[in-house]
Amino acid sequence: MAQKVDSEKWVISQRWVMAVMGMMGVTMAYVMRGCLAITITQMVKPVVNTIEKVGQKDLEYCPMPYVPQRQSNTTSTHYEEDTSSRFDWDEETQGLILSAFYYGYIITHVPGGLLAQRFGGKHTMGLGILSTAVLTMFTPMVARMGSTQLMILRFVEGLGEGTTFPALCTLLAQWAPPLEKGKLSTLVFAGAQLGSIFANSISGFIIHFVPGGWPNVFYFFGGISMVWFVIWCLVVYNDPLSHPFISDHERNYLLQSIGSIERKKDLAPTPWRHILTSAPVWGLIVVESGHDWGGYTIMSDLPKYMSDVLHFSVKQNGFLSSIPFIAQWITSITSSVLADWTIKKQYMSVTAVRKLYAAIGTIGPGLGVMCASFVGCDKVTATFLFTLGMALMGFCYPSIRVNALDLSPNYSATIMALVNGIGCLSGMATPYVAGLLTPNRTILEWRLVFWIMLIVMMASSVVFTMIGSGELQPWNDIETYEKRKIGQEKDESQKNYQDSKPTSAYDTSLKKPN
Template sequence: MLTGWRRILNRVIFIPQRYVLGILGLFALANSFTMRVCLSMTITQMVLHPEASEHIVGETCPDPDWAGVVNNTIEETTIPSFQLERRVKYDWSEATQGFLLSAFYYGYVATHLPGGILAEKFGGKWTLGIGLLCTSIATALTPLAVDLGGAVGLFIIRVIEGMGEGPVTPAFVLLLARWVPPSERSRFGAMIFGGAQIGNIFGPYMSGLFLADNGDWANVFYFFGGLGIIWFLFWVLLCYSTPNCHPFISDEEKMYLNKNVTASGLHKKLDPVPFKAILRSPQLWVLVLAAVGHDWGYFTMITDLPKYFSDVLKFNIKETGLMSALPYVAMYVCSFIFAYICDLCIKKRWHSITTGRKIYTTVSSSLPALFIILASYSGCDRVQAVGLFIASMAFMGGFYSSVKINAMDIAPNYAGTCSAFVNGLAAISGIITPYLVGLLTPDQTIGQWRVAFWTVFAVLVATNLVYLIWGSGEQQWWDDVDKLGYPSNWKHGPLKKRTQDLEKKVVHPKHDHSPIHHD
């Protein structure tokens, strides 16, 4: 019966299954980012704000909507009685808010490497799916956690959300390494990881609508948590870890992928992760630095840009949602443009994979750094500031054709572990930047924010320079020792214990117990 259904699906479903994976991957990243960034919007309505009388001429912008607010509270007549308890404003300092905004990344960093290892052992499908399901449930429980524990409850539930999302990136990089040929990687990287920008667009915009007119902030968490649970059901039914275990992939697509996908893990069981070589790989550490730089700028934008629009430029909450979404519309559109150009140039051999990764790392780091600084000097000119932030995020779209997928280039077989290592360490930026911005901007003045943006500029440019000098897009020897062999300067013994034991038995069965060095 089951075999008959599979045959029918094989004939009826004409969409290549790697595109089904790509589409559901897009929705996965979109929903994961809505759950990640929604607190950036809701926290602006959960806390007390400085009174307008404290406005410092030349340092803060005037609030055009202040006339409707008295002593930091909204008139009770505009709030339904059943929402009064929810309308309690929390007296959290800027530093405390920064600490709460960074809480997600404590869990996110902690589960990256375990998530990558689990994905390689059990498959990307379940590692990713169960992780996002946990995040979705925790998101829906956020209002309850705040009611019960205040700031402490919010911190704990955000850490749990981060733990669920930690395996997402390494699992997706591994899935792409198993499903996507090298000539399509930039395209699929933009499709799936560009879903983050859909989340950054949809999350603030929908949050603004929910929060407008004194809407209950709890509805934001219920909505996005519920969407994540619905996504999980489709993911379980339609996606699989490799083409060879997919029940209704076409024979033509399976043959094409088995012929063109470079990861040997698609065809055989992988050896244990070669941590001894990975941790000594300069190419991996350079990629870590590039990812740290990008994430420093990117997380500052997704976490703190809503606060800048709300507290500095004084957009109301509905306008803040729209203005916060616009830069990510630009980033999403440009990510596909950069991906198409990059894939085309690699396919036509106009430049190498390494050159392409370096070009778009520069596009996604140094150019955004420049526009962020220009935006910080635009003062209270809302149009100019928003325009410059849009330009900065548009160029960050090159990230999905460079740093985000570079782990697949240097280690297609161990892409899950390497991506977990890279993204896990880079995500420490998400812990540091919200708290640092909170410390640097206690009064929410333009001058204080300018210092924060100069910090972003310095990190983006410095890490980009390091990647330009030492970055690589070539498969590293330790990813497939059987095919590529050991480098001449490798002095740390064999990577595979069973290879060592086999050679002892066959080549030197009685006398030779020396370590094996491969050419």
Template sequence: MTLKGWKLILNRVIFIPQRYVLGIMGLFALANSFTMRVCLSMTITQMVVHTESSQHIVGEICPDNNNATAAGSSNNSSVTFEDRDRYDWDETTQGLLLSAFYYGYVITHLPGGLLAEKFGGKWTIGLGLLCSSVATALTPWIVSLWGATGLFCIRVIEGFGEGPVTPAFVLLLARWIPPSERSRFGAMIFGGAQVGNIFALYISGLILADGGDWANVFYLFSVLGIIWFIFWVFLCYSTPNTHPFISDEERNYLNENVAASGLHKKLDPVPFKALIRSAPLWVLIMAAIGHNWGYLTMNTDLPKYFSDVLKFNIMETGLMSALPYIAMYICSFIFAAFCDLCIRKKWHSISTGRKIYTTIASSVPALFIILASYSGCNRVEAVSFFIVSMAFMGGFYSSVKINAMDIAPNYAGTCSAFVNGIAEISGIITPYLIDLLTPNQTVEQWQLAFWTVFVVLVGTNILYVIWGSGEQQWWDDVAKYGYPPGWKHGPFTYIHTAKKLVYPKHDHSPISDD
């Protein structure tokens, strides 16, 4: 049978709109990426030697209800435990290891966005996650050979692979999803991060319980990533117009309703001169830094807080750490559906919606994080406040996470790379800072750490509310908007015509050939 015949059969058999297939596969992509990213937060509690400190510690220490301490000696670099080595890594070393992923993650954001715009999001995402999956599978072997140094390096490589994922998905959404559906699809795909968090934390707790081998955590999640890659290659494509078995009805609908001109023609080079002078882009970066500061503190250090401060055992730590992400995942869809409804009904503008849900996802969680820290050793109260805090963070997927495709649908990959790449520096700083602020894991030390989270979340939220925007910027489509008055930095794009190259005018008038 010819290729055209197979396409006709697939058109008849596959009745699900292909943008929903992309959404579902995107959900699993983010879920897999976060299982590989987060699993170290759980396994490191079992990879290290736990020792009793003989020094006097000032501050409240919660009682250990498990009545069990890990064996080991601080004089040895490692000890054998359940057929797997444990290592004498202090709090500072652990902080560096937990932040190692983000060194690679930050570096590949911008290259990933540029590659996605040039070659398409499909292979940028697929090969990136395949790289992370292979690195995760190699982690136990690398650690056995080179210890902390090897773990740091392999985590940086995992970050390299996952760095392009977010900007490439923002670009795919800009080219596949109409504006009135973006909040829902943003929540569906990027909410996969919470599925990954839930799965990674809970399943890791089950594997590690009763002396389970921590290497099995890395093996499981790497295999799931490789399986996902195989399905991704055959089911997903970079644009509707390159999809081999999308229905004509859906293709026509998307061509009529998706604003990104890159869907229909080759884009001019990225307008970096205007992009780096864009106030809406920079306040979006600030808002993302604030949100990531809070989210990544929870993402990286919450298992340690439950284990080392509230003294949950490893299985309880996995379950308690997963509960806030379940709440966040559920609420992200509620916020997204309501945001899309309000925009569709024109009850508020896109800009207003993004500001409302940025506030919900930043300032409200900041308050509940502080309340959780002042719960002391009251486990039920602390966990409840953390759950409520993360639930409100679900508004992030209707605001900051998708705002890049509002202000720049054509260059969403590059803009998202700027936003997420700079914001993910929080992932480098927060684990190290938390470990510096909490050397003895006392309640008072953690309160100071959580106050830093509060200040950053609220401060960056205020900046975004004042200067944020949900409107397409002029530099994203100069052919449509022209240059603003007072632009003195020279032309950065041109239009191909049958006769000549025509440079856009330095005003708001449409471009013409005369």
């Protein structure tokens, strides 16, 4: 017996294998959607130096850095692309290209959630990432056809990726024990920050050093995502019961802690009426929309701000744009451990933890970004404030990212589809809004963009604090809930009937006279 227990220590935990592979999948998804944000700064014609515009305040424009003319040097390995071949796309067109992805992304959320509930999350997610990978590799060719064609391609990419989060919720509902829900879920969804980190840093490195320039970014990330798909198919399974390599110890632990380790294939029809009339669900939708407004503003527009306003080079831009996401990733992991520990020790209720962390993760980033716009052209301080704000956004991951599992494990995929789908309306709006509001690319114009971001995030946090919840909703088991409700109605009906029965005196008075 002792030998068997010792051998169990060396068995790889399959729930953590699923979580790590899920994290890598989210990383691939965010890399492929996010790499265009920094790459587009090298795809379009460079910004004309507007520092000498008449009548403008000094703080509106940062001075262009002095770059000495580089003499011809045949030994240099630095590759410079001829800027005359770049695309002549204005700010509004760039905003439409960046937002086109989310028009497709929103469409497949609910279908993806229903498919994940019916067939499991493994292939629902895997095939979505694979389709995005293939289309990513075609991006350079399509971009040369024109901006409209690139918008269409990005729209179709969004259709493939829309299944990602609903599918992951289905997997986590079967693999994440209650006391590890925060850590496992945060690890999976923290792939979003890793994707943004790699999209910015590696893209900048490839553009700067690899001959061929920006097209190599799409070839590299598309190819890596295909490799991930093959590994995903080999090592991940829909639920512990169907997993051929899971240990008996882990399977029994998941059975005892979760209550069911087999994905329910015969779920009752989705209780749409209960979901759509649930105040906690709408609280989650609102706060997710606010979070996404800030997240997409930073992910899509921070590289443009650092390039157009602060005038960082592409190499500097790639590295510095990734620093805020590194901070966010670290904070999300540490805050998830703290959240699970707080709940386990019963220092705070699940609802209190979710609300507190959501407030920190929404208001903090808005304030950080707003402060960054008030330091003018101080690159170091601006980068620090962007980093501080995004670090605080990491608190959202053990709160609003986990909340769908709190409310209803059985229908978490559908809830996540609604929440993330409606939330990604922000992804459709923010690049376009930023493009409209920053035609001259000045600090004052960008400050208005950041003011809007702060107001939206604060308002969403207030709504979630008022109506959000971390408790399991009664309609999670809809059949039992409906039976109990019918039983209560019968009991109430019988009670009303007994109360309305005539008394004996009244009965006597109703007798016919002789």
